[in-house]
Structure formats: structure tokens, C-alpha cells
Amino acid sequence: MTTTAPIGHAPRRRRRSTAAAILRPAVPYLVCIGGFLLAWQLLSLLIGVSRLPGPINVIVDTWDPYISQPFFDDGGTSKGLGWQILISLTRVAAGYGLAALVGISIGGLLGLNRFVGKGLDPVIQVLRTVPPLAWFPISLMVFQDANTSAIFVIFITAIWPIIINTAVGIREIPQDYTNVARVLRLGKADYIRSIVIPATVPYVFTGLRISVGLAWLAIVAAEMLKADGGIGYFIWDAYNAGGDSSSSQIILAILYVGIVGLALDRLVALAGRLIARGGR
């Protein structure tokens, strides 16, 4: 017995330490998020549940239908949050895709051609600081259509980081790589294919990642102003309805907006990593 006792002890101790190893990284999240939710609940109790619902109230108020049935469709604009997010994502996809296409092309041109790059730089520097919603009225006037205008706002918001990062990426191609190209006398097409594109990919994806965040910011704002459907519309609609669970609906939608934004950001980052690692 005396010999087995230590053997019996050892696994138990190890098991305990394995559990601790799994739990330990989660501890800060659990503690901090728990604290945050607690503070929120307390705050809501303090100023009144009707004005600021606490987390428990939010879940209770919106469980049916918004959380339990994300894809219900009662016709018109009364749809589940899943649908609303999908509508917004479609718009973002159109505007952002267009921005990526046009932005990379223009950025490439600006990076390769020093003359154009220098000449257009002031224009870009001015336009890129314009807030997304400032574009909205003019695009409404031009396109006469809320949906197209929203897509345009996404486009114009997302394009600048892509242009700038692509151009910088090309200008910052390490001298070593261009020296290799010069010594081997690579032609222009070869040079772009073998050196410029692979060397610029990380920069382009940095731009794309900044842009996707901006695009998501812009769509919610644009939809709040004027749109049929979409997560931004949902928030504004809930506010206007002014029902008992309005504030809970708004808070839930905000949470969804945040999660989707985070997911988009990580998705683009992942795509960038995959492409940069896999060669051209």
C-alpha cells in the first residue's frame, strides 16, 4: 500500500493541473466580462429598467422572436435579425467588393507610376478624411435610390485605405527584390507578376482589413438614415416604434453588429494570411 499511495496521488494531481490549464486562460475573460455584465445590470437598476435594460432584461425581452427565430419573415420589413444582417451584408459585399477591385487597381497605378502617384496624392489625402455619411446626400441626389446610395457610401468609405496601402506597398518593395529583378532583367509584366504582386499582398490586406471595418461602420449609419431593411434600419425602426422592448431590441442589434464586424475583420485577416503564405 505504501508503494501505491504515491502512484495513486500522482494522476489526481495531474488531472487537477490539466483542468487548471484549460481554465486558466479563460479566467480573465470570465472575471472581466462577468464584472462588466454585473455593472451593467446594476446601472440599469439604478436609472430604471425601462430606460436602460440590463442584460437579463434584454434576453428576456427579445428571446421571442428575435433570439430564438433569427430567420422569421412576416413580410414587409418585419424580418428576423438574421435576415436583416444578411441584407446589410449584401450591401457591404457589393460596395466593398467594388472598392477592393477599383482601389487595388488605382493603388497599383499610383504605386507604379511616380508621376500620377505624386499628382493625385493631395486629392486622396483630402477625400479620405470625409466622413462616410457626408457622401450620403450627394449620392442620393446622383443615384435617386436609397439602396444604390448605401452601396456607394460603402464603396467610397472603403476605397481609401485600399488605395493608399496598395500604393505604399508597391513603393515599399524592398530594394533587394527590385535589385534581383534588375540584375535578371525581368520585363515589366514579369516584374509585376513575380515581384510586385507577391511583395504587395500583405500591404493590400492591411488596407482591406481597415476597409472592411469602415464599410461595416458606414452601412449601419447609412441604413439608419434611409433604407428598407438591414440591421441599421432595424435599430432605427425599433427606436421609432418606442414599444416596451424597444431598447432591448436595440441593444441586441448593437451586439449583433459588433459580432458581425469582428467576424468580418477576422475573416479578411485570415484570407490575407492564407494568400500571403500560399505564394502568389
Add this chain to the structure above:
Amino acid sequence: MSASAFLTVDSVTQVFPLDDGGEYIALRDINLEIRRGEFVSLIGHSGCGKSTLLNLLAGLDQASIGGILVEGRQVTEPGPDRMVVFQNYSLLPWLSVRQNVALAVNRVLRQAGAEERRQRVEHNLRLVGLQQAADKLPSELSGGMKQRVAIARALSIRPNLLLLDEPFGALDALTRGNLQEQLMQLCQEAGVTTVMVTHDVDEALLLSDRVICLSNGPQARIGQIVAVPFERPRHRLEVMQHPEYYTLRSELIGFLQQQRRLRQRRAELERQAEQVRSQASRATAVLPARGPVCTLPQASRIGFLPGLDVAPLALALERQLFDPQAVQLQPVAFNSWERLGQALRDGEIDVAITPATTPLRLSLGLDGHAPWPAITPMTVSRNGNALCIARALVEQNVSDRASLRQWLDQRQQPLHVAVPERHGMTELLLRHWLAGGDIDISNQVQFEPMWPLVMESSLRKQQIDAFIAGRYRVAAAVQERHGQVLASDHDIWADHPEKVLTCGELWASSQPETLLALCAGLMRAAERCDDSSERDALVQVLSQHQWLGQRASAALSRQFDRGDGRGLPMRFNHFHADRAHRSDPAEGCWILTQLSRWGWCPFPANRLEILSQVYRPDLYQRALEQAGFASLPLSRRAFALADGLVFDQDDPLGYLAQLPGQPTPAVRPLPLQAPSASANANATDTAAAAGSSTSSHR
């Protein structure tokens, strides 16, 4: 330019513009020829322009002045025939090892079939032993493996010229050793001409046929070329056991150490010069601002001994060729070189026209004085000396060196020769010439320093048998029929440096603008001195009493009589043409060999350090530009004196060994005076001078 050179670097100067509008001269006047199949290393401290030169060879940059020829064609752009292995490998990180090599092969062998290209890639990967790693990305490789890929990529396209930029710098010792041997083998098998930049002395010795040592930048030049005679194929251990290995190694390490000390010295000097300048300006600043502000520079005192050599100075002052904004000169005449040297050391004069030996002798402290750091930015005159023998000797049939020797052999007493200065340039020339005629210098000749002024009368009174002096003195003696010319510069060393401008190192660095303006003025005047149509005007200037007085016309007569009836004109002093002004360390090196040959000092093991400190071709070139003349590059070519013996500045000891008569002198380092020790005395001098000159303005 010989036709056999595969690669020729022709007077290359590389200038980079700076952001503040100035320019940085990275390389100055690089001349180099490389044979086909040769392995050459460039070595030097960081910032000496090694990589700049390599980029020029590759065609990645274009030289500001001069050019590079490969097989007779100028390099204007990079190309795969001159493949580069870059310092940081320059592999494309998104391509696998095989793809990296294939990129080069596919590009260069476009016309070959796919199978041939594939085989070429595989073959070269096998050469460097990387078949296993062929599909890895560069980020997955160690430094040594990356470098092997870069070498494989370079060799795969079979370049004519392989350029390596510190290829093994970042590797650990073991990997480096292996790769060095591999590279040596590969280069030899491929027969490729290779230029490698390195800072590793052992690596350079193991791999190279020649090692090119570059001096410190800015304005880096080729300081020394060391030939490595080991037979190929080489193996590390055999090379290291070669009897010459450690000699060569210490030569290279010595070079690098000397360059490092020089750089520290320059920095220290710059700091002190700054101090002196601020002291001087403080001395001016305490003056109450009364009356017109005097912006003229304080007068610089220039010492000289009357002679034809002062012609440029006299003419420049007369014609006002000095920039008055930068330099005000006060000429001070001396009657002996010893006195002038003393005045220079004591700060009584700032700068002087001295014999060519003076700057080195001052710096080394050869005459029983403490070493005093001197520099020479330019040569003032060349030629102009003659050996004059007394009539009595002529009457005893002494007419040339051979008859002089016969005469001496019969005579019991030594030849009594007056020289203007003990251990000076004239004595060196005379000793060299006499020794070349098998005359036993130590027993048969007695040298006596004498004021040049009294030489002629001593000859007349038969107190001396002969004297060697400037043509001006000799002309007078011949004219009075007291003597006859036995030899002139032409018989000893045509166009030898005779007088140089000498000043203290600290004065030069604290008054750089003054010094440059002084040099530029002398150069402008020297051009006129060389012009025979100006000669009458020159006679007029020199006839003024403060220069030569009445005898100027005799000294400058066009057909100078040797007095032996042969009527051969003696060479005139040479002031300007053919780069006469150059401040040439090679000539200084010759002087060093002679100083040690006669046992006045050991031959300095740190000769390059001494020569780079004393001889300042950089100042010479800037002064030339300021004077408005084309800045002609200095040649590093070996030269020969009249005896035909070739003097190569890279092998002074070999030259000494060929000279007749004397045992090879001791070789040891001669420490240079640190700038700080002499600086204090000088700084107070300058400050005092600033004070006195400012008070005189009041």
C-alpha cells in the same frame, strides 16, 4: 588600360547628393583592373564604399565620374552576366528554394527547353547540397542555407562576373568555413571572375588572388593592394600553414587598424578644431561693436626661403590671385630651413613652403624634436635642383658620376658637399644618385648643412667641393665661373616633388577655408609660372628685393648653362602642368624608404597611417576645383626614378631590397603624435593670435 583586363574600373568617383543640398563623395578616383578568372576581395571599414563599388560593378548604380568596362564594353545597366549575391541573400520569400533558382534560370535561358532548364535548376541545387530543401520557403531555412540558395541562383545562370557582398557576414563560424571552401571550389570550377566585399581578413586571404584595401570614406580610395600568392587549389589548413600567411594577414590587419586610428584621429582633430574656432570667435565677440565691422580674415603668416620655388607665392600676391575674403597672407622670409621648421612648430608662422621631406620629418619627429603632426595639401614645385662642383674638380677631370667616383677613390678625404638642410629632400636625392654610382656614402662623402646664401662663397673659397641647391644658387655660381653642374634633377628623378606646402594638422582643420583658398591661389599662380610667355613678367616680380632681387633674371634665363660647355638646358622648375600640385602619398612613401635607408628612422610598419595623415590628396582635389582646374585623378601606378628602378608603393620593402649598398632597415611601427598633446599649445597660440589681430583692428 591593358587589353588583357577583363574588368576595368576607370577613374571612378561616386558622389551622392545629400538632403541638405550638399554632396557626399563616397569614392574618389578608383582605378582597378581585374583579369579573367581572378578572385578579388574588397576590404575596408564600414562606410568605406565597398558596397558602393560593388553596386557600380553590377550596374545597379552609375558612377558620377569615370566608368566601368567589362570586356571592353561599358557597364550601363545591371544584367545577368554580372550576377550579384546580395548581403541579405535577397531571396524572394514567397517562392520556394527551387522556384527562386528557377526564376533566374527561366529568365536567362528563355530559349532553352523546359527540360534543360529543369535540369539546370536541379544541378545547381545539388551543387550546393540543397535537393532536400528544394520545396521549402526561405523563411524555413537557416542563414547558411539561404546563402547557399543565393549562390546556387547566381551560379545557375553562369555569369561572367560574380559579385558577392559580404556573403558570409551573418553566418556562424562553422557554416562560414564550409561555405567558403564550397564557394572557392565552385568559382574555380566555373572559372568565373569574382569580386567579393568582405571585412574578414582570413576569408579574403583564403579566397582571393588579390585583396584591394579601401581607405576610410568619405572620398575612399584604394589604400593598398595585396597580392595573395598561394597556389590553387587551396585548402584552409595548407593556406594557414603557408610561411607568408601571417605576414599577409598582419599586413591586412595593420591596414585596417591604421585606418581605424586615422578615423579616430580625424574625429578628435575635428573636435579640437571646433574648440579653437569657438575660442577665436569668443575673443572677437568681446570687442565692443564700434566702427565698421571688420569681416576680413586674420592674416595667416606663410614662411619661405628665397628661391625660385617661391615664384607662385610671389606672383599670386602680386596679381592678387588669393581670394581676399578667405585668406590674408603675410609672407615671412627665413634664411635657414631649420629656423623655418622651428617657427612652424612654435606657431610663429601658420604655414610654409618647405622641402618635400619636411612634413614627414616633422610628423615623425626625426630631428631630435618631439613629433609634430604636419600635413601637406599640395606640392608647390617640382625639379629645380642641381649639383654644382667646384672648378678645381672640373680641372681634375671630374665630368660625370663615374669620373667622380674614380677621383674619390684616389683621394683620401671624402667629398665635401654642402646641402641646404640636414636630411632634406636635396640630400636624399643626392645620396640616392651617388649610391647608384657605387660611391660609398658613409666613407666617401661628407654632407654639411649650410645656409643656401653662403654656399656660393664657400665654393669660391674652396671650403666645400660641391653643393646641391636650387637652380637659382647654381646659376649664380656657374655664371661667376666658380663651378659647373655635375647633375640635375633630370639625372636623379625628373619631376620629383621639391617644395610642398606644409602646415600643422590642427591649423589645417581649424582653418580649412583659409588653407583651401591659399592652395587655390598658389595653383592659379603656378599655371602662370609654367607659361613661358609670362616669364618676363615673372622675372620682374621676382626681381623685387623681398623675393630674389637682382639675380632673378640669371636664374630664369631661358638657356641655362650647365657650365660644361655642353649647353644642355637644365630642367626648369615645374609648377603646374601634369598634376604637378598633387599631394601624392606614393612619393611620400619613397621618402620614407630613403629616410630609413640611411638609418635616420626605422621603416614605419604603419606607413599607410602616416602617409594618409600627412598627405592630403582630398584637400589637393578640393583646392584644384576651387581654383577652377579640372580635378585629375591620382594614379596609383608604380613609377621609376632616373635609375630605372621601379618603385611600387605597395611594396616599398621590395624596392629597398633592390637598392645598392645598404642593409635592409628595421621595420617597426612609428607612433604618431596624438593630436591632443600638441593641440593645447597651438590652441592658445591661435587664440592669442586672434586676440592680437583683433586688438590691432581697434
